[in-house]
Amino acid sequence: MRKIIIEFIISVAVLLGTWLILSQVDWMTLFRVKQATQSTGEKVGNLCWDLLKKSETEISADSVVSPIDSILTKICDKNQIDRSKIKLHLLVNEEINAFALPNNHLIVYSGLVEACKNEAELDGVICHELAHLEKNHVMNKLVKEVGLSVLLTMSSGNGNSEMIKRALKQLSSSAYDRKMETEADLTAVDYLIKAGIDPEPFANFLYRLSDETQNIPQQIYWISTHPESKKRAEEIIAHALTYKDFKATAIDSTRFAGLKEKLNRKL
Amino acid sequence: MTSLEKFNYVPSEHEAEKASNSYLMSLIAIMGGLPLPIINLIATVAFYLGNRKGTYFVRWHCIQALYSQLFLLPFNSVGFWWTISIIFTSETISSKYIAYIITIFIFNLIEFIGTIYSAITTRKGEHVEWYVIAGLTDLTCTHDAKNNN
Numbered sequence: 001m002r003k004i005i006i007e008f009i010i011s012v013a014v015l016l017g018t019w020l021i022l023s024q025v026d027w028m029t030l031f032r033v034k035q036a037t038q039s040t041g042e043k044v045g046n047l048c049w050d051l052l053k054k055s056e057t058e059i060s061a062d063s064v065v066s067p068i069d070s071i072l073t074k075i076c077d078k079n080q081i082d083r084s085k086i087k088l089h090l091l092v093n094e095e096i097n098a099f100a101l102p103n104n105h106l107i108v109y110s111g112l113v114e115a116c117k118n119e120a121e122l123d124g125v126i127c128h129e130l131a132h133l134e135k136n137h138v139m140n141k142l143v144k145e146v147g148l149s150v151l152l153t154m155s156s157g158n159g160n161s162e163m164i165k166r167a168l169k170q171l172s173s174s175a176y177d178r179k180m181e182t183e184a185d186l187t188a189v190d191y192l193i194k195a196g197i198d199p200e201p202f203a204n205f206l207y208r209l210s211d212e213t214q215n216i217p218q219q220i221y222w223i224s225t226h227p228e229s230k231k232r233a234e235e236i237i238a239h240a241l242t243y244k245d246f247k248a249t250a251i252d253s254t255r256f257a258g259l260k261e262k263l264n265r266k267l
Numbered sequence: 268m269t270s271l272e273k274f275n276y277v278p279s280e281h282e283a284e285k286a287s288n289s290y291l292m293s294l295i296a297i298m299g300g301l302p303l304p305i306i307n308l309i310a311t312v313a314f315y316l317g318n319r320k321g322t323y324f325v326r327w328h329c330i331q332a333l334y335s336q337l338f339l340l341p342f343n344s345v346g347f348w349w350t351i352s353i354i355f356t357s358e359t360i361s362s363k364y365i366a367y368i369i370t371i372f373i374f375n376l377i378e379f380i381g382t383i384y385s386a387i388t389t390r391k392g393e394h395v396e397w398y399v400i401a402g403l404t405d406l407t408c409t410h411d412a413k414n415n416n
């Protein structure tokens with residue numbers, strides 16, 4: 001019996017030892033896993049954006065895009081995120097929605113900007129979507145919902161428009177899983193705090209719109225696709241309170257009011 | 268990993284065929300059951316249950332084939348669920364994961380080759396013993412002198 005136990009331990013040790021030795025090799029670089037994933041993400045993201053661009057109108061007026069671009073630049077700078085990799089797109093659409101696409105496309109609908117009472121609320125939503133991008137939630141969600149084989153087919157150029165539409169629909173009008181949403185919320189709070197922005201308006205935004213969802217559910221995509229908004233608002237406040245020495249800087253309300261006015265005139 | 272040993276008696280042609288089939292059963296199930304690590308084990312258990320009243324030689328090799336599957340089952344299961352978590356959750360692919368998959372691939376390949384070798388050798392009526400597994404088989408497979416042929 002003793003011999004068997006010793007032989008068994010040796011066998012398991014050989015197996016685990018092999019794993020340990022093989023773990024020392026940087027397989028990710030050797031097999032170019034990161035490059036392959038990045039390349040698939042880039043292609044899928046661009047396909048989704050091209051399809052979206054055809055069906056929606058992008059606002060390119062500098063006077064309208066510039067304030068949102070400033071928000072994004074400020075958040076990126078304060079959180080050591082490379083701003084140049086984020087492709088911000090402001091689209092004319094009355095839906096209250098913002099979402100992230102692979103290859104760092106960040107889509108904001110004009111309806112969302114108009115629904116925000118102040119700049120800090122918009123900051124919160126942008127931080128939340130930025131967190132989805134930074135935490136690689138976008139590709140993970142697509143792999144989960146659409147399937148890796150479909151994504152690889154799309155990225156190889158053999159995908160049809162139905163495949164791309166399906167991927168785009170998953171990203172624009174359905175929520176991430178609860179774990180990813182919570183992670184994105186809490187990361188958004190971290191981003192906001194580091195940028196000197198009070199996270200409370202972000203929580204208020206979730207709270208307020210979750211009440212309004214009952215009346216006009218079809219328009220408030222960002223809330224209806226992000227369930228348990230009130231609970232999430234409470235978690236955001238609780239996480240923000242862990243930053244004891246935080247002092248919020250005043251938000252540029254005048255500039256934000258100007259942006260809303262310009263959007264109103266354009267729509 | 269394997270060694271040829273002398274058995275208590277010389278098995279008949281019929282016994283050698285049945286004993287060899289126990290290894291073949293796990294091979295066929297491996298090919299049909301991949302990537303689910305449980306399929307080949309179920310097939311081997313079913314074959315053992317069908318032959319548990321067989322002769323000592325047949326039972327011994329059925330049990331060895333079954334234990335050889337059991338040894339890798341937990342490692343294959345970890346690999347399987349790790350892969351599932353990468354596909355369906357936020358878990359990401361890493362060098363550790365790739366190293367693990369390569370490790371279990373190597374060990375499964377060794378087991379696969381060992382199984383083919385055992386099937387061929389046992390078919391010739393020779394007694395092949397696996398490292399670790401043979402000892403465990405000896406412990407659990409009792410020799411009934413009255414029913415050994």
